[in-house]
Amino acid sequence: MKWRLYSEDVLPLWVAEMDAELAPTVREALQSAIVRGDTGYPFAEDYASALSDFAARRWDWPDLRVAHTALVPDVMMGITEVLRLITEPGDAVVVTPPVYPPFYAFPTSAGRRIVEAPLGGDARLDLQTLQTAFEQAMRTSQQAVLLLSNPHNPTGAVHTREELQAVVALAAAHRVRIISDEIHGPLVLPGARFTPLLSITGDAFVVTSASKAWNLAGLKAGLIIAGEECVSDLRRLPEEVRHGASHLGVIAQVAALTDTSGWLDDLLVALASNRTLLNDLVAQYLPEVNYTPAEGTYLAWLDCGGKDPARYFLERARVALNAGQTFGTGGAGHVRLNYATSPQILTEAIQRLAAVSQ
Ligand SMILES: Cc1ncc(COP(=O)(O)O)c(C=O)c1O
Numbered sequence: 001m002k003w004r005l006y007s008e009d010v011l012p013l014w015v016a017e018m019d020a021e022l023a024p025t026v027r028e029a030l031q032s033a034i035v036r037g038d039t040g041y042p043f044a045e046d047y048a049s050a051l052s053d054f055a056a057r058r059w060d061w062p063d064l065r066v067a068h069t070a071l072v073p074d075v076m077m078g079i080t081e082v083l084r085l086i087t088e089p090g091d092a093v094v095v096t097p098p099v100y101p102p103f104y105a106f107p108t109s110a111g112r113r114i115v116e117a118p119l120g121g122d123a124r125l126d127l128q129t130l131q132t133a134f135e136q137a138m139r140t141s142q143q144a145v146l147l148l149s150n151p152h153n154p155t156g157a158v159h160t161r162e163e164l165q166a167v168v169a170l171a172a173a174h175r176v177r178i179i180s181d182e183i184h185g186p187l188v189l190p191g192a193r194f195t196p197l198l199s200i201t202g203d204a205f206v207v208t209s210a211s212k213a214w215n216l217a218g219l220k221a222g223l224i225i226a227g228e229e230c231v232s233d234l235r236r237l238p239e240e241v242r243h244g245a246s247h248l249g250v251i252a253q254v255a256a257l258t259d260t261s262g263w264l265d266d267l268l269v270a271l272a273s274n275r276t277l278l279n280d281l282v283a284q285y286l287p288e289v290n291y292t293p294a295e296g297t298y299l300a301w302l303d304c305g306g307k308d309p310a311r312y313f314l315e316r317a318r319v320a321l322n323a324g325q326t327f328g329t330g331g332a333g334h335v336r337l338n339y340a341t342s343p344q345i346l347t348e349a350i351q352r353l354a355a356v357s358q
Pocket residue numbers: 016073074075076077100149153181183184209211212217222
């Protein structure tokens with residue numbers, strides 16, 4: 001989608017796809033499946049146990065139980081299905097904008113209502129605002145839910161253990177349930193640490209996949225993980241929900257999560273280097289733009305000012321970025337830039353933006 005939506009003269013640094021070669025382990029697993037004719041229905045257990053081993057190795061979180069997971073086509077469908085399981089139409093879903101635009105669209109189309117709890121002035125989760133939002137949400141809902149992006153898209157903030165503990169305590173005090181989208185969990189750059197929400201509480205759902213870190217969005221396979229106290233809810237998940245995932249997607253996920261070649265570490269080093277390059281380029285060419293490099297994701301959240309900078313940059317500079325205003329309150333005047341591309345493309349993109357920014 002990234003390279004197809006706009007005409008050829010546009011440099012696309014928008015949707016969260018990476019310009020990276022597929023990890024050889026993943027490519028070989030897919031090729032071998034095709035050669036074997038292994039193109040039937042998916043088998044989820046291998047995927048869940050690969051994620052469980054990955055979580056133990058990578059995040060020191062050894063408690064992911066295969067029996068407490070469910071296969072879904074992708075993360076957003078998984079989130080939507082958990083919402084259908086634990087809330088009723090009209091119930092509130094609290095989101096923390098600026099945040100990934102489908103956090104608005106998917107719950108809304110499932111008949112749920114969005115309540116915003118914007119990030120604080122430091123661009124991190126704000127307990128006071130969350131408290132107000134929880135009170136409002138619970139006044140008007142049978143069951144309200146907090147939908148977290150952990151790490152946070154678009155700012156790249158990696159929530160700390162202490163921040164998550166405080167949010168969990170606050171949600172419990174208000175009887176708000178939590179769904180944590182951890183698709184960016186493996187994309188925490190060197191020096192920072194990702195905290196799986198379920199390593200803090202058993203009273204939450206996680207929805208995740210390897211699809212951001214290994215660029216597998218087209219292959220369709222995600223997982224819902226129920227915390228210890230949510231397993232009985234997960235058992236009510238309708239059987240048909242599990243049918244949308246792809247067998248090749250599961251094969252790719254397993255290959256990615258069990259890879260021991262160091263591909264992910266090399267990727268993270270390259271992303272960290274691009275993050276530094278971007279910071280330098282912005283300082284040099286776009287001094288009026290405000291950018292704070294973040295610890296996670298390959299997304300940069302740039303405060304450019306003006307009414308619709310993404311549109312301006314697309315029309316004048318032929319660079320496609322995501323428009324900040326689609327990320328909810330606090331998004332206006334911003335663009336989201338995907339720096340998972342080559343240093344050459346990143347440099348050219350910023351130079352193009354600079355040329356129309358005088
Ligand atoms: C926070 C977040 N959640 C979900 C998704 C989409 O995941 P999926 O394609 O598995 O629905 C993205 C994609 O960029 C994302 O950034």
